[in-house]
Amino acid sequence: MKKIGNVPAEWGSLNTLKPLSKRQVDEKAKDLLSQMTLKEKIHQMSGDIPLVSGVIEMQLAYNKRPYPAGENIRLGIPGIRFSDGPRGVVMYHSTCFPVSMARGAAWDIDLEERVGDAIGVEARSQGANFFGGVCINLLRHPAWGRAQETYGEDSFHLGEMGAALVRGVQRHIMACVKHYAANSMENARFKVDVKISERPLREVYLPHFKRCIDEGAAAVMSAYNKLNGAYCGHNGHLLRDILKNEWGFEGFVISDFLLGIRETVAAVEGGMDIEMPFTWHFGKKLYRQVKRGRIRESLIDDAVLRILRQKIRFAQTGEPERYGKHAVVCDAHKRLAREAAQKSIVLLKNECAGKGKKPLLPIDCGGISKIAVLGKLATARNIGDSGSSMVRPPYVVTPLEGIQAALASDIKIIYNDGKNIQSAAREASVADLAIIIAGYTHRHEGEYIPLPPKGGDRKCLSLSTHDENMIQRVISQNPAAVVVMIGGSAIITENWREKAPAILMAWYPGMEGGHAIADILFGKVNPSGKLPCVFPKSEKHLPFFNKKATSIAYGLYHGYRLMEKNRHEPAFPFGFGLSYTTFVYDNIQLDKPVMGVFDSVRVLVDVTNTGNLTGEEIIQLYAGFVNPSVERPVKELKGFVKTELAPGERKRIEFIVTADQLAYYCEVRSQWVVEPGVYRMLLGPSSRMEDLLEAQLRITD
Numbered sequence: 001m002k003k004i005g006n007v008p009a010e011w012g013s014l015n016t017l018k019p020l021s022k023r024q025v026d027e028k029a030k031d032l033l034s035q036m037t038l039k040e041k042i043h044q045m046s047g048d049i050p051l052v053s054g055v056i057e058m059q060l061a062y063n064k065r066p067y068p069a070g071e072n073i074r075l076g077i078p079g080i081r082f083s084d085g086p087r088g089v090v091m092y093h094s095t096c097f098p099v100s101m102a103r104g105a106a107w108d109i110d111l112e113e114r115v116g117d118a119i120g121v122e123a124r125s126q127g128a129n130f131f132g133g134v135c136i137n138l139l140r141h142p143a144w145g146r147a148q149e150t151y152g153e154d155s156f157h158l159g160e161m162g163a164a165l166v167r168g169v170q171r172h173i174m175a176c177v178k179h180y181a182a183n184s185m186e187n188a189r190f191k192v193d194v195k196i197s198e199r200p201l202r203e204v205y206l207p208h209f210k211r212c213i214d215e216g217a218a219a220v221m222s223a224y225n226k227l228n229g230a231y232c233g234h235n236g237h238l239l240r241d242i243l244k245n246e247w248g249f250e251g252f253v254i255s256d257f258l259l260g261i262r263e264t265v266a267a268v269e270g271g272m273d274i275e276m277p278f279t280w281h282f283g284k285k286l287y288r289q290v291k292r293g294r295i296r297e298s299l300i301d302d303a304v305l306r307i308l309r310q311k312i313r314f315a316q317t318g319e320p321e322r323y324g325k326h327a328v329v330c331d332a333h334k335r336l337a338r339e340a341a342q343k344s345i346v347l348l349k350n351e352c353a354g355k356g357k358k359p360l361l362p363i364d365c366g367g368i369s370k371i372a373v374l375g376k377l378a379t380a381r382n383i384g385d386s387g388s389s390m391v392r393p394p395y396v397v398t399p400l401e402g403i404q405a406a407l408a409s410d411i412k413i414i415y416n417d418g419k420n421i422q423s424a425a426r427e428a429s430v431a432d433l434a435i436i437i438a439g440y441t442h443r444h445e446g447e448y449i450p451l452p453p454k455g456g457d458r459k460c461l462s463l464s465t466h467d468e469n470m471i472q473r474v475i476s477q478n479p480a481a482v483v484v485m486i487g488g489s490a491i492i493t494e495n496w497r498e499k500a501p502a503i504l505m506a507w508y509p510g511m512e513g514g515h516a517i518a519d520i521l522f523g524k525v526n527p528s529g530k531l532p533c534v535f536p537k538s539e540k541h542l543p544f545f546n547k548k549a550t551s552i553a554y555g556l557y558h559g560y561r562l563m564e565k566n567r568h569e570p571a572f573p574f575g576f577g578l579s580y581t582t583f584v585y586d587n588i589q590l591d592k593p594v595m596g597v598f599d600s601v602r603v604l605v606d607v608t609n610t611g612n613l614t615g616e617e618i619i620q621l622y623a624g625f626v627n628p629s630v631e632r633p634v635k636e637l638k639g640f641v642k643t644e645l646a647p648g649e650r651k652r653i654e655f656i657v658t659a660d661q662l663a664y665y666c667e668v669r670s671q672w673v674v675e676p677g678v679y680r681m682l683l684g685p686s687s688r689m690e691d692l693l694e695a696q697l698r699i700t701d
């Protein structure tokens with residue numbers, strides 16, 4: 001095992017031979033604390049990398065090795081050793097999974113937990129004990145530069161996906177949930193003040209964080225932005241009142257890097273426990289403030305106890321036989337990366353092309369001799385953002401390579417990068433079929449790094465004019481054309497959507513993405529992904545967004561909730577995705593028509609695979625409100641299940657909905673309220689109302 005500082009990278013003196021109970025962990029933490037000087041305690045609370053050389057190192061190659069914080073050699077306490085994510089382990093050369101938005105489109109809790117497990121194993125095998133990559137910020141607007149790092153726009157879905165990643169990672173190392181909270185804009189992230197009242201904060205922007213805390217996440221990273229005037233890293237309402245006191249979070253809070261803390265006293269009083277990744281506002285400055293009596297030592301003790309408890313807890317965690325070089329980018333993880341990409345691809349449209357008699361996909365290779373693959377992204381190693389989430393895998397399978405590997409040698413592939421639209425269209429005209437790969441790269445969207453400037457919020461939500469022209473010209477020459485889109489969130493397709501017979505959304509599909517795209521195109525795998533964010537017809541249907549805003553109001557509505565409120569029809573609804581088979585829903589039932597405010601109800605439905613292929617279906621449960629006394633969205637997601645069905649197979653699917661899941665947050669009473677009345681239980685394959693079956697439930701006092 002690699003040595004990072006002077007304490008070996010495993011758990012130093014914290015390792016015990018047998019697992020400790022929660023009480024024993026607590027006692028051990030208190031015992032260690034009692035042996036520490038004030039300086040030692042304060043040393044637990046910030047990064048161990050020297051500021052100047054650290055900044056240079058980060059510029060040259062961010063997180064190539066773990067970033068340590070709070071190592072204590074005298075007491076044999078290792079520091080936390082930070083590795084970033086979320087699309088894999090950022091350190092060294094690790095497995096690159098599809099981005100989180102793609103994994104969100106898989107709606108697959110078990111898969112996400114397995115991805116978390118693989119990340120945990122690879123991180124620990126390379127000397128980290130802390131994964132800073134559970135990003136669950138809500139996608140409020142698809143222009144958000146870091147959209148790809150989160151799972152989607154819906155709080156319930158985000159919570160379940162984030163909790164699954166936490167579960168998987170924490171079999172091996174600590175998981176950190178970020179960026180707390182309301183961090184949904186990029187360029188202005190260091191200065192924007194998000195104005196939000198208590199109800200949307202509690203109902204829309206926080207429940208997914210609570211879900212991950214309840215799952216046992218060891219740490220939380222604060223966001224850069226301000227919330228109602230106070231930086232999130234100093235925000236007592238967020239960090240102390242809600243996270244630590246109300247939710248009972250027992251882990252610790254780390255700052256986002258560098259600008260996550262602006263001032264010593266405000267940060268500690270606000271509830272910050274560790275300044276990352278350097279010692280700047282903490283360290284000596286913090287020591288002086290305690291000595292001057294400006295900060296109570298009890299706050300320091302509380303922070304250090306939180307840190308020690310998690311270190312001790314995770315010193316008892318793991319499966320040592322699984323760690324080592326052999327585990328990094330091993331065959332099992334490559335297969336997992338491919339499976340995750342296959343399951344994340346969304347089939348948005350699949351119609352007959354020209355005079356064809358059946359849908360264009362899956363491509364039927366019988367009778368085909370020539371395929372044109374078009375667009376410069378077909379040959380790009382395009383795995384997403386190049387900011388702090390950038391993973392450096394040993395290889396990336398491009399879409400063209402994936403298609404080549406999937407096809408028999410008697411089918412000719414012509415590749416044209418599409419720079420010259422005429423020539424691309426000419427190639428398409430002499431081929432049996434055209435596959436166009438179009439979309440974004442890290443140049444168009446990603447984490448905004450001011451120096452040198454890169455990434456940031458998207459300038460526009462459509463494909464480039466060049467790509468749109470190419471798609472239209474190609475289709476005019478050969479109607480048998482499939483468009484495969486690459487990007488981190490919703491793309492507006494209005495200029496060409498009607499003309500294209502087949503459209504796939506492949507997101508940033510990771511190092512095995514090219515294979516996965518080919519698996520879907522040629523039918524080796526039946527597509528099962530569904531959109532984790534609405535694809536609008538127009539930017540006008542989205543909430544206000546200004547990437548330079550210094551202040552912005554967040555409310556109850558965005559995404560499908562906003563579009564339903566305003567009766568705007570989306571191009572592709574939230575939760576939508578096609579399959580090569582068909583599913584029929586019937587027989588919705590509740591186990592009781594009436595329940596009390598502390599009760600729960602079972603909601604059941606039958607789903608049948610009525611096609612000829614085995615397929616996976618994502619069944620969604622929404623709750624709507626009949627005559628609520630307060631403003632409520634038309635409906636909200638309350639459950640989802642992914643299940644595989646063989647042709648002809650019928651399954652009874654069950655959800656349990658508790659009354660408190662139907663509550664709203666009452667600002668007057670400062671509490672959650674379950675309102676007696678009638679609720680709509682809506683079940684089906686997407687959020688589109690016409691797709692949903694309904695049963696009504698009455699809640700009584």
Ligand code: BGC
Nearest residue numbers: 084085132178179256257388
């Ligand atoms: C990002 C975090 C990241 C941190 C470490 C920040 O700029 O916002 O997500 O974990 O850097 O690089």
